[in-house]
Each structure stands twice: as C-alpha cells, then as structure tokens.
Amino acid sequence: MSLSTTATPTFPAVGQAAIEFNNVRLGFSEGEILRGVTFSAQERETLVLLGETGTGKTLLLKLASGLLRPDSGRVRVIGKDISGIPESELLGIRREIGFVFQEGALFDSLTVGENVAYRLHEDGVDPDEIEPRVSEVLRFVELAHTFDSLPSDLSGGMRRRVSIARALITRPPIVLYDSPTAGLDPITSQTIISLILRLRDVYGVTSLLATHRLQDGFALANFHFDPRSKKVRRDSSPESSRAAPTRFLVLRAGKIYFEGSPDDLMKSPDPYLQRFLI
Amino acid sequence: MEVLQDLAKTNILKIQNYSILSYHSLTNLARGPRYGQDTLDQMDIIGVGSLPIVLLSGFFIGAVMVLQTGAQFIRFGQASLTGDIVSLALVRELGPSITGLLVAGRCASGIASELGSMQVTEQVDAMRAMGTDPSRKLVTPRVLATLITLPLLTTISVFVGLLGGMVASVLSLRINATTFWERAIKILEFSDIMQGFMKTVVFAFIIATVGCYQGLNVRGGTQGVGRATTQAVVVASVLIIVSDTFLTKIALYLADKLF
Numbered sequence: 001m002s003l004s005t006t007a008t009p010t011f012p013a014v015g016q017a018a019i020e021f022n023n024v025r026l027g028f029s030e031g032e033i034l035r036g037v038t039f040s041a042q043e044r045e046t047l048v049l050l051g052e053t054g055t056g057k058t059l060l061l062k063l064a065s066g067l068l069r070p071d072s073g074r075v076r077v078i079g080k081d082i083s084g085i086p087e088s089e090l091l092g093i094r095r096e097i098g099f100v101f102q103e104g105a106l107f108d109s110l111t112v113g114e115n116v117a118y119r120l121h122e123d124g125v126d127p128d129e130i131e132p133r134v135s136e137v138l139r140f141v142e143l144a145h146t147f148d149s150l151p152s153d154l155s156g157g158m159r160r161r162v163s164i165a166r167a168l169i170t171r172p173p174i175v176l177y178d179s180p181t182a183g184l185d186p187i188t189s190q191t192i193i194s195l196i197l198r199l200r201d202v203y204g205v206t207s208l209l210a211t212h213r214l215q216d217g218f219a220l221a222n223f224h225f226d227p228r229s230k231k232v233r234r235d236s237s238p239e240s241s242r243a244a245p246t247r248f249l250v251l252r253a254g255k256i257y258f259e260g261s262p263d264d265l266m267k268s269p270d271p272y273l274q275r276f277l278i
Numbered sequence: 279m280e281v282l283q284d285l286a287k288t289n290i291l292k293i294q295n296y297s298i299l300s301y302h303s304l305t306n307l308a309r310g311p312r313y314g315q316d317t318l319d320q321m322d323i324i325g326v327g328s329l330p331i332v333l334l335s336g337f338f339i340g341a342v343m344v345l346q347t348g349a350q351f352i353r354f355g356q357a358s359l360t361g362d363i364v365s366l367a368l369v370r371e372l373g374p375s376i377t378g379l380l381v382a383g384r385c386a387s388g389i390a391s392e393l394g395s396m397q398v399t400e401q402v403d404a405m406r407a408m409g410t411d412p413s414r415k416l417v418t419p420r421v422l423a424t425l426i427t428l429p430l431l432t433t434i435s436v437f438v439g440l441l442g443g444m445v446a447s448v449l450s451l452r453i454n455a456t457t458f459w460e461r462a463i464k465i466l467e468f469s470d471i472m473q474g475f476m477k478t479v480v481f482a483f484i485i486a487t488v489g490c491y492q493g494l495n496v497r498g499g500t501q502g503v504g505r506a507t508t509q510a511v512v513v514a515s516v517l518i519i520v521s522d523t524f525l526t527k528i529a530l531y532l533a534d535k536l537f
Binding site for chain 2: 062065067087088091092094095097099101102103105106107108118119122166
C-alpha cells in the first residue's frame with residue numbers, strides 16, 4: 001500500500017543528527033527527573049527508549065517536540081536549537097514532527113476524518129484535496145471505514161492507529177511514539193508495530209519510540225517491511241540494519257544508562273539490563 | 279515561614295500566568311490565524327445556550343424588585359416611582375451582575391470542564407504538537423464570544439426584567455402599565471446605560487478568561503477537572519462581585535465628570 005502526498009519531508013543535511021540532546025536537565029516540584037541526558041538520533045534511525053515507569057521517557061519525547069523546555073542543556077531538532085526559542089517559532093518546527101500520544105489524544109468532538117484532516121485544515125489546504133489525502137492515510141492504517149466515526153466509537157488499538165494516521169498526514173520526517181502499544185493485547189500491539197515498521201521502511205522517517213516493552217524494540221530491529229511483497233518479514237541482515245538502524249537507549253535515574261544495538265543489549269551482562277530481558 | 283513563601287510564590291505565579299493568558303487572548307485578535315467558525319460556535323453555546331435561564335431569571339428579578347420596592351413606596355404614597363427605581367437598578371446594577379453571575383455559573387464552569395478534559399487527555403498537547411497555538415484556537419474564540427454575547431444577554435435580561443416589573447406592578451400595585459413603562463424609560467440617562475455596558479464587558483472578560491485559565495491549568499486527572507470547574511465558578515463569581523464595586527465607583531466618577 002502506498003501513500004503519496006504533496007508534502008516533502010525536510011530532512012537534515014547528510015551527517016547531521018535529526019534529533020540531538022546535549023546534557024539536558026529537567027525537573028519539577030517533586031525533584032529532578034532528567035539529570036543530564038545526552039544522545040542523538042541520525043536520519044532514518046529508530047531509537048527505542050526503554051525504562052521503567054517514571055524514568056522520563058515521555059518527557060524526552062515532549063522535549064524533542066518542544067512541548068516542554070529543558071531547565072538546562074540543549075535540544076536540537078533538524079539542526080535547529082529549540083531549547084530557548086519562542087513558542088511562535090516552535091509551532092513551525094512542530095509541523096516537521098509527528099507525535100503519537102500514548103492514549104491517542106484524538107479530539108473527541110471531531111470525527112476520525114476531521115481528526116486526521118486537522119493539520120491540513122490548519123495549513124489552509126484546498127478542501128478538495130483534503131478528503132482524498134485523509135482517505136489515503138486512513139487506508140494506510142487500514143481504517144478507511146471509520147472516516148465518519150467518532151473516536152469514542154473506536155477500540156483502543158484503532159484510536160492509536162488513527163493517531164498514527166493523524167501524525168503522518170503531512171509526511172513529517174520525524175515521528176515520536178509515546179508507548180504506542182501500552183495497554184493493548186499482543187495481537188493489536190503487533191498491528192501497531194507493523195504499522196510503525198511500514199512507516200519507517202516506506203518513508204524513511206526518523207523515530208523515537210518510548211516503550212517499556214522490550215519485544216517492541218526487538219521487532220523493530222529484526223523485522224522489515226518489504227515494499228515489493230508488501231509484507232513484514234524477519235530480516236536482521238546487516239544491509240537492512242544499515243538502511244533502517246535501530247538502537248536502544250535505556251533510561252535509569254534520570255540518565256542514559258545504556259546506549260547500543262539490540263545485540264549489545266542482548267549480550268550485556270549488566271544485572272539491571274538483564275531484568276528487561278527476562 | 280517557608281510554607282508562606284511557597285504559598286506566596288505559587289499565587290504570584292498563578293496571577294502572572296492568568297495575566298499572560300488574558301493579554302494573549304486579546305492580542306491574538308490583531309494577528310492571524312483567526313478562528314471565526316470556533317467563535318460562532320462558542321457564541322451559540324454561550325449566548326443562545328444561556329438565553330433560557332437569563333430570560334426566566336430576568337423576568338422574575340424585575341417582578342420581585344417591584345414587589346419589594348413598591349411596598350415601601352406605597353407607604354409614602356409614591357407608588358409611581360417604582361418604575362424609576364426598578365429601571366435604574368436593573369440597568370446599572372442587577373442586570374449586569376445577575377446576568378454575569380448566571381453566565382459565570384453556566385459558562386465559566388463549562389469552559390473549564392471542556393478545556394480541562396482536553397488538558398488531561400493530552401488533546402491540548404496534541405494541538406500544540408500539530409503546530410496550533412491553543413491560546414488562539416481555544417482561548418480567544420471563547421473570550422470574543424463571551425464579550426459579544428454577554429452585553430446582548432444583559433440587554434435582553436434588563437428588557438425582560440422591566441416586563442416582569444411591569445406585570446408585577448399592574449397586578450400587585452395597580453399601577454398603569456403605560457405609566458410604569460414611560461417612567462422606567464424616561465429616568466434612564468446615557469451614563470446609566472454606559473455604566474451597565476462597561477460592567478458587562480468586564481464581567482464577560484472575567485468569565486471567559488477565568489474559565490479558560492482554570493481549564494488549561496488542570497492537574498490531577500478527572501478529579502482535577504472537577505476541582506477546576508468549581509474553582510472557575512467561585513473565582514469568576516467573586517471577581518464579578520468585587521470588580522462590580524470598583525466599576526460602580528469609577529462609573530459614578532466618570533458620570534459626574536463627563537456627563
């Protein structure tokens with residue numbers, strides 16, 4: 001299944017990180033949550049953020065999209081430092097980023113079609129162009145039949161898929177996923193992961209995926225979408241890994257505790273990391 | 279001491295955030311994007327939606343005013359003055375403040391609960407993540423809609439209040455309807471109408487901005503939405519009553535100097 005839109009992704013220059021965190025700190029009244037986080041995600045790379053509840057995975061995603069500002073340190077997105085720029089400038093940068101919220105965060109008073117079309121309406125896209133684009137994106141997530149439904153009529157998994165459709169309607173070069181499979185049954189989780197795989201392998205988006213499910217990360221590392229057969233298949237060959245690299249970041253006590261490939265994580269003798277593998 | 283300092287800081291921060299929200303709600307009008315359809319929708323919800331309670335309460339407030347004041351005027355043989363007093367009270371004071379309080383009860387709570395629900399379900403964050411400024415999309419249409427509809431609602435309330443007063447004076451005080459109506463209209467001066475209008479504009483701004491502020495600053499899930507809704511009504515009502523005193527003083531001073 002293909003998806004063609006007129007929007008062109010704005011990738012950073014070759015060799016430049018799509019997302020870069022440099023010694024980022026963030027705290028609230030209850031204490032400091034992020035204590036000097038440094039990492040970068042290259043173009044087309046998928047970073048899987050692993051960590052226990054409350055370690056700041058969602059905060060990292062919100063910092064990457066400028067929804068939160070760091071207390072100190074720098075966050076660069078597509079080559080721009082977004083740490084201290086005004087909200088009005090951030091609104092423009094956020095249009096380059098798709099954000100899939102944990103519970104979907106769909107506008108409950110709008111239909112599925114209106115939710116997906118929201119960004120296009122905001123951008124003043126010709127109304128005649130909107131419906132075909134929305135239908136196309138909904139077909140991509142296999143929910144074309146829900147066009148006129150309200151979010152309350154959908155299951156949890158369907159809402160996440162609509163949220164993914166909404167995030168990709170403008171073909172952003174970066175997509176952030178906040179625990180997209182949390183609270184879903186294994187089969188629905190697999191559907192969501194397949195969708196993320198297709199998005200990555202067909203459009204080459206850079207992704208940050210926060211999750212506490214290790215199997216989601218391994219699925220992204222070991223499976224790829226084949227556009228010719230239009231099927232997701234197991235492929236952990238070096239060529240595929242180079243084309244769509246996947247790395248793991250493990251957060252612990254407000255810092256990056258581990259950063260490396262799926263193999264590095266599997267082979268690590270660290271007792272804390274071993275707990276994720278059980 | 280530290281607790282007091284924290285309390286002071288928290289409250290100053292709240293006032294600062296409320297002021298910024300209020301400031302942006304107005305400055306957004308100068309620059310696009312503008313959300314005309316959202317403003318019309320809100321005018322329907324706030325204005326048309328509040329009409330039944332405003333009509334009903336306005337009518338009976340006018341009637342009860344006549345019953346209360348008429349009884350006193352009859353003692354002095356000046357029953358015909360009832361129309362004058364009821365008219366002045368409704369236009370200057372009771373119309374704006376009662377309508378303001380009714381709309382605060384209905385709409386400040388509605389705005390707070392709607393925006394609060396959006397906040398706790400991350401819909402506001404989703405909006406920001408998609409490049410939309412919630413202040414433009416959510417706050418300004420509600421403020422503008424309230425600023426337009428509350429003066430209209432108050433005008434309707436005053437008119438219906440005078441009708442209620444007229445009915446009560448005819449049935450209870452046996453005053454001629456024409457006499458009541460003529461005196462009620464004749465007593466009014468431009469400054470009286472301006473005083474009432476000035477109050478409705480300020481009250482409308484308070485209702486909308488307090489509702490939006492409470493809604494967008496919800497913390498603590500659905501329980502927080504409930505708290506914000508109650509807070510919105512309480513704060514808006516208290517601010518209306520307190521500001522009414524100062525506005526009355528200002529209006530009387532201006533009327534004295536200008537008219």
